[in-house]
Amino acid sequence: xxxxxxxxxxxxxxxxxxxxxxxxxxxxxxxxxxxxxxxxxxxxxxxxxxxxxxxxxxxxxxxxxxxxxxxxxxxxxxxxxxxxxxxxxxxxxxxxxxxxxxxxxxxxxxxxxxxxxxxxxxxxxxxxxxxxxxxxxxxxxxxxxxxxxxxxxxxxxxxxxxxxxxxxxxxxxxxxxxxxxxxxxxxxxxxxxxxxxxxxxxxxxxxxxxxxxxxxxxxxxxxxxxxxxxxxxxxxxxxxxxxxxxxxxxxxxxxxxxxxxxxxxxxxxxxxxxxxxxxxxxxxxxxxxxxxx
Numbered sequence: 386x387x388x389x390x391x392x393x394x395x396x397x398x399x400x401x402x403x404x405x406x407x408x409x410x411x412x413x414x415x416x417x418x419x420x421x422x423x424x425x426x427x428x429x430x431x432x433x434x435x436x437x438x439x440x441x442x443x444x445x446x447x448x449x450x451x452x453x454x455x456x457x458x459x460x461x462x463x464x465x466x467x468x469x470x471x472x473x474x475x476x477x478x479x480x481x482x483x484x485x486x487x488x489x490x491x492x493x494x495x496x497x498x499x500x501x502x503x504x505x506x507x508x509x510x511x512x513x514x515x516x517x518x519x520x521x522x523x524x525x526x527x528x529x530x531x532x533x534x535x536x537x538x539x540x541x542x543x544x545x546x547x548x549x550x551x552x553x554x555x556x557x558x559x560x561x562x563x564x565x566x567x568x569x570x571x572x573x574x575x576x577x578x579x580x581x582x583x584x585x586x587x588x589x590x591x592x593x594x595x596x597x598x599x600x601x602x603x604x605x606x607x608x609x610x611x612x613x614x615x616x617x618x619x620x621x622x623x624x625x626x627x628x629x630x631x632x633x634x635x636x637x638x639x640x641x642x643x644x645x646x647x648x649x650x651x652x653x654x655x656x657x658x659x660x661x662x663x664x665x666x667x668x669x670x671x672x673x674x675x676x677x678x
Contacts, residue, residue: 389413389663404429413437413663418460419596419625419643421445427456435666437659440646441465442596443676444570451677458677459662461655463519469645470523473565473594476618477512477528480590480639481505481563505562505590505615508532513561515554515576516568516595517543524567536560539568558584563592570596579604582614590616594645597622606631609638620645 392411397403408429416422418440424447427433435457436446443458451458479485482504490499512528514521514537525535525548535548538557542550551557558564558581568576577591577600585591591614593600602623608614609632616637622628625643632638646652662672 413666415439415659415663416446418442419445419621421447423447424450427451427454435459435663435672437662437672439655439659442570444573444596448677456677457662457666457672457675459659459672459674460676461658462674464651464654464658465646466519466523468648468651469520469567469594470527472620472641472645473520473524473567473592474527476592476594476620476639476641477563477565477590478507480592480616480618480637481507481510483636485639486636510534510562511536511560512563512565513537513551513557514548515539515557515564515566517546517548518567518569520594521565521567522546524565554581555584558582558589559586561585562588563590565592566595566599568595568599570599573598575599575601577601577605579608582608585614587613587615589614590618592618594620597625602629609635612637 392403392407394400394403404426409431411430412432413435414422414430414433415437416439418438419442421444422436427447427450433456436451438446438458438460441460441462443460446458448458483501487501490496490501508531511534514524514535517537517539521537529535536551536557537548538551538554551560554576564585566577579601582604591605600623605617606629609617618639620641621643628640632640646655658674662674665672
């Protein structure tokens with residue numbers, strides 16, 4: 386970044402000392418949606434003017450502190466939508482059709498000796514989407530091509546959508562074959578707990594492209610291990626990059642290392658939006674993609 390003097394905190398072996406040394410001169414922070422920026426770090430940055438999130442989630446940024454100190458918080462909205470929806474569809478197909486398990490059989494030279502169980506047909510399933518914002522609607526558009534029945538839940542019905550709205554998440558889970566979590570994590574509370582998984586049932590599949598902290602991972606792991614749900618496709622986890630080891634041995638789970646927006650095209654576009662927000666802030670203008678200040 387030729388226009389800025391950049392300090393990479395994530396590369397420092399002594400981040401606390403680095404903050405003590407350079408904190409007073411830092412005016413902008415670029416961070417990811419999952420990493421965010423805590424109050425403890427912001428308190429070390431008295432000159433901070435902007436927190437530019439390369440992503441759409443602000444749940445890991447202390448928005449209260451930022452608002453109290455007139456610090457801009459910006460995101461990169463819209464550009465991630467297609468990639469996240471694409472990956473959700475990929476996880477859905479991979480999980481129901483046991484593609485990860487099939488690949489392991491081929492790579493290990495165990496085909497045709499290994500007889501895999503028959504997979505679940507994707508076309509014609511009933512899909513439930515939790516969170517019908519930009520990403521949720523993009524997912525719905527994609528799964529519709531598979532002749533699916535689409536239901537959803539949100540804070541309320543979304544105007545202009547023909548999909549069936551179900552107010553209660555447990556009723557939604559009972560009604561569908563696949564439950565996809567695409568909700569905002571701004572509240573930070575667990576949405577998918579044991580009762581929702583029980584409602585989804587032993588023939589149901591769960592896909593998560595939202596945030597890991599919205600899921601009770603212990604309950605999910607137990608439901609998968611005990612086959613109280615049929616399978617799961619997971620791109621996000623509660624304590625990234627640490628994934629509960631219990632998931633590793635389960636053949637009914639597809640695991641992805643939080644790669645929903647990880648394409649060259651999208652990351653470049655996200656970077657351009659981050660730079661646009663920084664430039665506006667330091668030019669005395671309002672950042673175009675601000676959520677605060």
